Amino acid sequence: MAKDVLTVKHLKKELGHKQVLKDVSFQAEPGELVVITGPNGAGKTTLLRILAGLTPKSGGEVLWKGGRIGYVAHQPMLYPNLSVQENLAFFGEMYGAPSQGRFQELLELVGLWFYRLEKAANLSRGMQQRLAIARALMAEPALLLYDEPFTSLDAGGREVLREVITACREVTIQLAITHELQNFAGLGYRELRLEDGRIVEGGGSSA
Amino acid sequence: MPSFWRKAWLIYRKDLTDEFRTTDHLLSTVVFGIMLVFVTSFALQLVDVSTNDVFPAVLWVSIFFMAVLALQRSFAKEVDSGALDALLLAAGDRSILFYAKFLFSLTVLLLLEAVVVPLLWVFISVAWRKADVLFLLAAIFFGSWGLAAVGTLLNAITVQLAGARLLFPILAFPLLIPVLIGAILCTQGALAGDRQSVLGWLYLLMIFDLLFTVIPLLLFDYILEG
Amino acid sequence: MQHGLKSPVFWALTLIILINMWVIVFYAPVEKTMGIVQKVFYFHVASAWVGLLALAVVCGASIHYLWKRTDQASNLALASAEIGTVFISCTLLTGPLWAYPIWNTWWTWDPRLTTTLVLWFMYVAYIALHGGDVTDTRKRLAAVYGIICFMNVPLVFFSTRWWRSIHPVVISTEGIGLTPKMRTAMFLSVAVFSLLYIHLLRIRMGSISLKHRVKRLKAQLFA
Missing domain, CATH: 1.10.238 (Recoverin; domain 1)
Structure with a gap:
């Protein structure tokens, strides 16, 4: 059970002299859809890239012993x-x-x-x-990360993605960052709000 | 999970497919190489020098300049398409990428040389009676290996700096001096059929190749840290 | 640390350099066959030494940067490369001044000369890579390049030497034959140039970190 949980503890990231992430801690369990919101420049994408292992962290811990990680980025990243x-x-x-x-x-x-x-x-x-x-x-991922997944999709595409998110529900942890929360309506998410490099309280949920 | 070399092979195959599908780059590089060979042999014809003496130098200077164009493709392909992140995620180990791109660069370089070297051979009309063709091929192979290894390493560096791609030859040439010396003297020895001297220079090339094939294991994680 | 004319280090260094000049000009004897031209040798060797030392510092600081990621290490590497370029340029300029009257040629592809020239190219390439913007990416990539360059120096040296030993050696730089007084002057020059290098390094590191600070403050101002 504990093996499949994603735990982030006091995560820090500095870029140059700017502290992008100051102290981020949260946990996510299989079956959950966690949506991270926050203003531009709050460090959302950086957080996602650190979780994916694409960017090194400056401090803190990311505990993930589960399976592979799927990453849907802002760009399609295709050949x-x-x-x-x-x-x-x-x-x-x-x-x-x-x-x-x-x-x-x-x-x-x-x-x-x-x-x-x-x-x-x-x-x-x-x-x-x-x-x-x-x-x-x-990748048959156990952890799926989405970076603004709805933005470039048309209406049909949005429907497809909603189906995907529902279908992956049972076996994966899904973690999305967005500033358009309305797209996730009805998907049963838990919201975390990232502001000024910290998770601030008060994020709602729609379960 | 596929093994290290299986993944490297998959990336290598993908890159070759991709490269041959848009032949723009390959084609302009080979034409550039042919032009280079034509211009230098023609220029040398005008001043009437002994052909066998200049062949090694002309050959390697041409290959060096052609390599500057050819070797800038390996990582540019990933960065331009934005697929580097997806590839890193799928590969897991970053040095897999180095070896895949190195093999790709070496293959492209050898293909280009397969066109350009015979042309130069004909244009400059080398006296080949004493020449040791096997050692000549070995010189070209191990020289290209060194070029491809250094080129792949440095391409991974320069693609990360927007607008700094002109830096590539500037970074590459000082590192490649041993290859230039080794390859030219090896070629010269092979032309004269002087096995003793060829072997010595082949060893130098091999040491260089080995070094720059192993160093990336230690340093490549830092280069592609992003 | 105080800078410029107010700095005691500056005056101490000035004094030491003047003593060094006196030793080179008056204490060290005039060489029998080469004459007065040989005096350039002390500058030449000392700056070549510093040029190589500076690259070792670039390499060490780069390794330290990749390990600890401190700005100081990165600034040290850049400052050392810049000053190293100045000293290597001095070596390359003083060399021909001596070589022309003695060897009757400005330049020869002797292993040491070739290696020095390649060193100069490496420095220039390193600075071009590191020098532009101040981003973490550039610092990291320059560090990797600095390490590779230093490791490549022995390869360059031995390949050129091997090439020259297979071919007949036209000009030998061996057996310059120093008298004890000359040797004293040479070691003093090496020491003094090293001190000068360290002093310049501290000044340059200070100005680089100031430059970065100005840039940071500007960014904050417009953020």
Whole structure:
């Protein structure tokens, strides 16, 4: 049980001489959707990147002994010259060979099966974001991190993402950062508010 | 979880697929190389010098300049597409990336040389009767290895600095002096069929190659720390 | 620390340098065959020594920076590289002054000359990498480059030496043959130049951290 819990204790991050994160502590358990809100420059993205292991922390602890981490960033992070299928297959193989069934299931889930032979560069921004979501799921993550996931999606894409979040519910910890909380309405989240490098009390929940 | 080398292989394969799909860069680099060879051999023709004496120097200066263009692709590919973060997350260990990109750079460099070296050979009309082709190929291979290793390491540095890509050759050349010396003298020895001297310079190249293939294990985490 | 004319260190150093000049000019004997030109040797060797020492400091400070991430270590590396460039430039300029009358050529690709020139290129590249903006990324990347450069010096030196020992050596720099008085003058110069290096290093580190502070304050002002 304790193995799958994400615990962040007194996390600090300095960039140059600026203290981006001063003291961040929280816990998240499997089945939870934690939404972190806060003004621009509050350190939301930095926090997410530290959790993903992409940026080193300056102090404090991040305890995560669970499985792999999926990361849906602000940018789609795809190879423009490779097709939808090749993009997904490449990352899938990096995580261990995926079954053909899983592959098709994911592309159908995000509504890209029809476009699987298209180059990623030719997709619209919203489509690219859908592919990025499929890629994050390819890792079969135990912890899913979302950076403003709804922003570049169209109406259909938003519906897809809401379905994904609901579908992943049981087995994963999901952690999103956003400044548009209304998109998460009805998804049963717990809100944490990040201001001036600290988690401030008073975040609501919609469970 | 796939092994270290399996992941490196997957990245390498992905990079080659990607590179051959948009041949813009590869094509302009090879044309640049051909131009370079043409201009230098033509210039040397005008002043009438002994061809075998200048061949090693002209060959390696051409390869060096071609490498400056060719070696700047490995990490630029990731940074331009913004996929570096996704790749780091999937790879886990950062040095996997170094070895994958190094193999990619080496492959591209050898492919370019496969076009340019024979052309230079013909243009400069080398007297090849005494030449030891096996050692010549070894010189090109181990010289390119050193170029690719240093180039990959430095490309990972320069792509992180917006607008500082011109720094690449400036950072690379002082580090590459031993390769330049070793490769040129090795080529010269191979042309003259002088095995004794070739072997010595091959060892120097190998030591350099080994060093710059192992150093990244220690330093690459710091380079891609982001 | 007081700067400029008010600093006692400055006056002490001035005095030591004047003594060193006196030792070079009057105490050390005039070389029999080379004549007065040989005096440049003391400046040449001392600045070459500092040039190499400074790169070792760059490497050490860079390792320390990657380990501890203190601004001081990064500033020390940059300051050392800048001052090292000045001293290496002195070596490269004084060399030909001596070489032309003695060897009858301004330049030769002797291992030491080649290595010194490559050292100069490394310094310039390092400063170009580190010098621009003051960001953590640049500091980190410059630190990695500084370490690689220092490790590369022996390779450069031995490859050039090996190349020159296979080919006939046209000019040998061996056996300069110093008298005891000359040796005293040389070691004194090396020591004095090292002190000068340390003094310049402290001043430059101070001004670099001031520059960074101004930048920080400006950023705060506009934040």
